[in-house]
Amino acid sequence: MKNQVKEYISFLKNYRIHFIAWFFFIFYEIVISGFIRGSFASFGNYVLFYVLNVGLFYFHAHVIMPASRPNTKRSLWLLPMLIILEVAFYVSLTIFLADFFQNGGRVSLAAFNNIAIGNGVWRTIYFILFSTGYYYLMNYLKERKIAQESEKQRLLVIIENYNAKEELIKSQHAHLKAQINPHFLFNTLSFIYSHARKTAPEAAEAIMTLSEIMRYAIQADDESNFTSIMLEIEQVENLIKLHQIKAEHNFNILFKYNPKELADIQIIPLVLVTLVENMFKHGDLVLEHLPAIISINLTQQVLIIETQNLINMNATPTSHHIGLDNIKKRLQIVYGQKAFLKTSKGKNNYFNVMLSIDLN
Structure with a gap:
């Protein structure tokens, strides 16, 4: 029951303008016209014929007009034909009902006289004209609403494009700043190098x-998903050189690879560097008879990278294996099942890492 009341109230709110307009129109026709003519019809007569008039109004606007398809060639003959049929039916119906109620249920053909037909035709055309105006007004408002929505969407697209452009500019600016910061750092390192070269050549x-x-x-982070393995090897040699300087050249490392065999091989960057850095971080590399070994081999387009190093038992156990876990995730993303990373603890307390990448 409550839902029905809510629906009824909602209906009244949605169509309140219609109710108000019909109230003033009917008030004008009944009260004012009645006083001018000096006579009034019965209440039942008013109810019957205004229900028919209102029905004619909405029937013409929501059925006849859409069916005739205005603004098309078809409407040139279809609309007049439908209006003629509408007028003929409505005039006949109103004359029949008027005579039926006035004569207590009897209908006489005399009721269909010229005056009654003329008044009926006039009254029908009167409401049809108002209904046609209402139809075009509703269409205009509907099209305007659609145009407003379209314009709103267009403006939203413009705003989104503008925001995207702003974000792009900010990103480009941030990228330029990111380029400036390393550039400043490299310039500073170059300045320090030039001043330390004479007094402390090893530090330089x-x-x-x-x-x-x-x-x-x-550069590996900015430019590409792949890099030449020879460039990676070059950086590993730089890393070894750096750690050797730090350890006063006491590290014992064997680095085995065939440059000709690896000349055209591409891999994701910083994999080999990370493996070697992990070896320096956790390995004991000072024993001459137990050197660390780095080997890179290519067999039938399968790249095998192995590192072996003695575990440094005196090192503080702070590792969370982030470097190796990061490599595993990157290998999975790029190579899927074609790559795997295996770690193991072997003889003489050696820590072994084997990375296999199928390049086929």
Whole structure:
């Protein structure tokens, strides 16, 4: 019951303008016209014929007009024909009902006289004209609403494009800033290198090596998903050189690879560098009879990278294996099932890492 009341109230709110307009129109016709003519019809007569008039109004606007398809060639003959049929039916119906109620249920053909037909035709055309105006007004308002929505969507697209352009400018600006910051750092390192070269040549060499490693890391992050493995090997050699300087050349490392075999091989960057850095971080590399080994081999387009190093039992256990986990995730994304990384603890307390990448 409550839902029905809510629906009824909602209906009244949605069509309140219609109710108000019909109220004033009917008030004018009944009260004012009645006083002018000096006579009034019965209440039942008013109810019957205004229900028919209102029905004619909405029937013409919502059925006849859409069916005739205005603004088409078909409407040139269809609309007049439908209006003629509409007038004929409505005039006949109103005369029949008027005579039926006035004569207590009897209808006489005399009721269909020229005056009654003329008044009926006039009254019908009167409401049809108002209904036609209402139809075009509703269409105009509907089309205007559609145009407004379209314009609103167009403006939203413009705003989104503008915001996207703003974001692009900000991103480009941030990218330029990101380029400026490393550029400033490299200039600073170059300045330090030039001043340390004469007084501390080994420190100057360490600075230059560090600069080359950082430059490679930044370029590898910005430019491509793949890099030449020979460039990666070059950075590993720089990394070894840097750590050797730090350890006063006490590290024992064997680096095995065939440059000709690997000349055309491309891999994702910083994989080999990360494996070697992990070896330096957790390995004991000072024993001459137990050297760390880095080997790279290519067999039937399967790249095998292996590192072996003695575990440093004196190192603080702070590792969370982030570097190796990061490599595994990157390999999975790029190579899927064609790559796997295996770690194991072997003889003499050696830590072994084997990376296999199927390049086929």
